[in-house]
Amino acid sequence: MSPLTLALRYVVFALVATASNLATQRLVLGLDDDQVAYYPALLAGTSVGLVIKYLLDKRWIFADPARGLVAHGRRFTLYTLMGVVTTVIFWGTETLFWLSWQTQTAREIGAILGLSIGYFVKYHLDRRHVFTGGAGAGHAT
Numbered sequence: 001m002s003p004l005t006l007a008l009r010y011v012v013f014a015l016v017a018t019a020s021n022l023a024t025q026r027l028v029l030g031l032d033d034d035q036v037a038y039y040p041a042l043l044a045g046t047s048v049g050l051v052i053k054y055l056l057d058k059r060w061i062f063a064d065p066a067r068g069l070v071a072h073g074r075r076f077t078l079y080t081l082m083g084v085v086t087t088v089i090f091w092g093t094e095t096l097f098w099l100s101w102q103t104q105t106a107r108e109i110g111a112i113l114g115l116s117i118g119y120f121v122k123y124h125l126d127r128r129h130v131f132t133g134g135a136g137a138g139h140a141t
Contacts, residue, residue, distance in 0.1 A: 006061065013056040014119040021049030021115070022108055029104075038098065042091060049115075054079050061123075062131035075130055082125040086118030093117070 028041035054076055058064045066075060090111065097110025 009060055010057075010119070010123060013053060013060065014115065016056065017049040017053035018112060018115050020052050021045040022111060024048040025111075026104075042094070046087060046090075050080065050083060057126065058131070062126070064131050064133065066133060078130040079126060082122060082130055085125065086122040089118040089121065090114035 022045060024047075025041040025045035028044045029037050031037060057079075058075065064075065066072070091114070093114030094107055094110040097113075098107040100106065
C-alpha cells in the first residue's frame with residue numbers, strides 16, 4: 001500500500017472514531033448536560049472510539065493477521081496502553097477548551113484538536129509496539 005493510501009485510510013478511520021466518540025459524548029451529555037455528566041461522557045466516548053479504531057487499524061492499517069481471543073486480548077491491551085499517552089493529550093486539550101469557554105462547541109473543537117494530535121502520536125506508538133508481527137500495511141516506509 002502506498003504511503004498516501006495509508007495516510008488517507010488512517011485519517012478517515014480517525015474521523016470515524018472521532019465522530020463515534022463525540023456522538024457518544026453527546027448522547028451521555030444529553031442525559032444530564034451539567035458538569036457531573038462531563039467525565040462519564042469522556043469515558044464513554046473514549047471507550048467507543050477506542051474499540052472502533054482498534055478494529056479498523058488492526059485490519060486496514062496494519063494488516064494484522066493474528067486471530068483468536070489470546071492474540072486480540074494481547075494486542076488490544078497493548079493498543080489501549082499506547083492510547084493512555086494519547087488520551088492524556090486528547091482529554092487535556094478537550095478539558096482545557098471546556099473549562100476556558102464552557103460551551104459544547106469549544107469542547108468539541110478541543111476534542112478534535114486533541115484527538116488529531118493524539119492519533120498522530122498513536123500511529124507511531126502502535127507501529128512500533130503493538131502491531132509488530134509482520135510486514136503489514138502500517139510497516140511500509
